[in-house]
Amino acid sequence: MSQDIIVDNLSKTFFVKDQTGTKEVNAVKSVSFQIETGTCVAFIGPNGAGKSTTIKMLTSILFPSGGSAQILGLNPWKERRQLMYRIGAVFGQRSQLWYHLPARCSFDLIASIYDIPDKEARIRTTDLIHRFDLKKLIDKPVRSLSLGERMRCEIVASLIHEPKVLFLDEPTIGLDVEAKGLIRELLSDQVRQNGTTILMTSHDTGDIEHLCQRVLMINHGRVILDTTVTEMKQKYLPHQEISIIYDDGSEQIIRISSDQSVNKTIRTLIGNKNIRNLTVANPPLEDIIRSLYKKDKVV
């Protein structure tokens, strides 16, 4: 499979002025990774980890201080114009839709901005409206849409020019459970049907579990973990919870660290007692991620 995104030792240093003078802030330090065509990768990390800076560099907004990158075989900083036509972006809290106008007007405008011929734009928009189930919403002013409906329109707006790589920054922020589910489903379809590569930042572990095959974790400007979602859940469990209900009705809940044997612990706990129920539960993904954030280096 070909690699849509190749990042090699990318770094970025900002010069921030404060009362004591100019300070150097190394926002991104030698970040390297590759992303295959048609995969959805979660790019996660705590606030200030360097996620947005990395994405801004990959989308040609920022010039790096060092290293290199190739998006769809293009250098983001030297071939910026060509790249703009081949990548898309949704930034959760920044709208590209005209607030007082129906979303259709914004779609037409975006198609023009990307120099798509009218006929072609109509075909693409109709297809996206159908896939994202926007038929009833498309002629309503954007201001009258719910947040979830608006986000569906935002995603459509970013797909009109058929980008091969899509950068999503918190696409489900502020949405209710149902709307989140729908957005995830639609994005999954986009990856499956169109082979779009997605690099997504999100603090919502649901997005990561339901959408992404791979996780890139960044902290203090460095990639600290690059693994599959399944492997992360298995390999980086901070603890497990054993809950036992005995025949006499008493209950015991024990939390064991990941390096302790579940088998041995249960044998020791039970002894000669009879048990009615026993469960071993993994912590939610959120806990796994939180525990990884605390470490400076995982891999």
Added chain:
Amino acid sequence: MKKYIRIMLTAASDQIFRIKSLLARLFLLIIMLFVFNLFWNIIGSEKIDSNISAVNFIWYLLLGAVLQFGRPEGLHRQIEGEVRSGDIAYRMMRPVSFIGYKCCESLGTFCVRLPILLFVGAALITFLTDGALPDQIQALPIIIVLLFGSMFLLSLGTVFVGLSALYLQDSLPLFWLVQKGEYILGGLFFPLTFYPDELFRFALATPFGSAGYNVTSLIYRYTPEQAITATLSLGFWISIMLGIDYLLFFILKRKVSVNGG
């Protein structure tokens, strides 16, 4: 080019959906014209400038007001917000010029507002002046075309004010200065001929005089030469302002890259 026309069309459609804002501006225009007409009749224009009759003056004022009320509200605040929040960085991802986008937005808004403001204003003036017309009413079509040039120049000025937030943090003081410049040096309240000679010449040499008086005064002093002068002057200042805006935007892009978004 097609994309910029589409931006204008979208901005024009947006105005149709914001009818309340337009009605508020119409109301202000009516009050203003009414008050100025009364004021002019009382003091007598001929005492101040023998070239400008009350009818000429009120039409001159209408064209200035159309420029002022025809522009989108709060464009500088919107740009300032984008600069301060860093959102402007995300706008750079699109294959469209930021400055071109904002100016086309203004022109699109003006496309809708100009005919409505002009029609209502002209109807009111005709009523107030018993159907009298200004000396060079036949120049109105040319003036309307030039007003778009004026709006383009004013929009470039507003974009400059918004982008200046990069250095000033708050662009309001500069906006205040520019706005007063438009009124005083652009002659949007009084024709520049009211001023002493030195101030008149100075005002004419500024972009404000070029966008305002030079164009709007054609309604009573039109000659083909004056129209050509107004067009050249607009062209000159538009080129200068475009250069300044692009330079500022270039610096802004570099700053974003050096200091973060």
